[in-house]
Amino acid sequence: MRVADRVKVHEVKLLSDNWYVLRKATFSWLRRDGTWQEQSRESYDRGNGAVILLYDPDRRTVLLTRQFRYPAFANGYDDLLIEAPAGLLDDASPEERIRAETEEETGYRVRDVRPVFEAFMSPGSVTEKLHFFVGRYSPADRIGEGGGEESEGEDIETLEVGLDRALAMIASGEICDAKTIMLLQYAALNGLMRPPPPA
Incomplete structure (x- = not known):
């Protein structure tokens, strides 16, 4: 049935x-x-959305964003939220939207965008389904300042960290955004980064 x-x-x-x-x-x-x-x-x-983990396998880094989120603040979180770039689809395809959102938020033009999974983030109360992507980037892919759309109230910083450091930031509570945690764990479990050079 x-x-x-x-x-x-x-x-x-x-x-x-x-x-x-x-x-x-x-x-x-x-x-x-x-x-x-x-x-x-x-x-x-609120419509469906897309999120991407930007990773540089050669330097073993990820590119994240940091911004103010009022609902998190209203729930007692007194810091900027560290997140993977994300946005609502707004009638675009998930891949098209995440490419545009990445440029708006980070200033980087993402190369090979690869879908990895889809998930309902809070199905008890929110209809939104997120499309999760990973995509490679390098310093040469930066084409603008990023920062988001000021007219929409966005004031976004970028944060580049090593994958190991990002995973430690989950454990310490510095990264507490669910979609970002899911993508970082995906990167760790699926070997997106090249092995570190021998000591």
């Missing part, structure tokens, strides 16, 4: 359409015991 056969949507009410879209749905769910249970849930629809 498909999940669609186990859901009867009765009403979807628009609660907010300010920054993104907040809706409340009332529906019935067919439980495993064969009974229908009425429930209501709110879901936040």
Whole structure:
């Protein structure tokens, strides 16, 4: 049986359409015991997005961003958030969007963009699905200043660190953004970096 056969949507009410879209749905769910249970849930629809880990295998570095995130601040995080470059698709293909977002945020033109997986980041309340990519970069790929779109309130710094240092920053709590942690762990598990030179 498909999940669609186990859901009867009765009403979807628009609660907010300010920054993104907040809706409340009332529906019935067919439980495993064969009974229908009425429930209501709110879901936040901000569209789907894409994120990329920029890595230089020769220098064993990654290029990350650092920026202010109000929701994290409101939850007690008193620092800039370190993240992999990311953005909403805005009706573009995931690869097209992540190439443009990388240039806007970092000033680098990314070369070989490779999709690695897709994931729902907070499926209990947010509809967004993220498309995860990795892509090589080198110092020669820098074509601009980056920094994001000032008109959208972006004020983005870039941060280049070694992969080992970035993984240590996860352990220390300096990197606490889920999408970035996932991509850094992917890089470590899948051997994206060349082995370090012999001592």
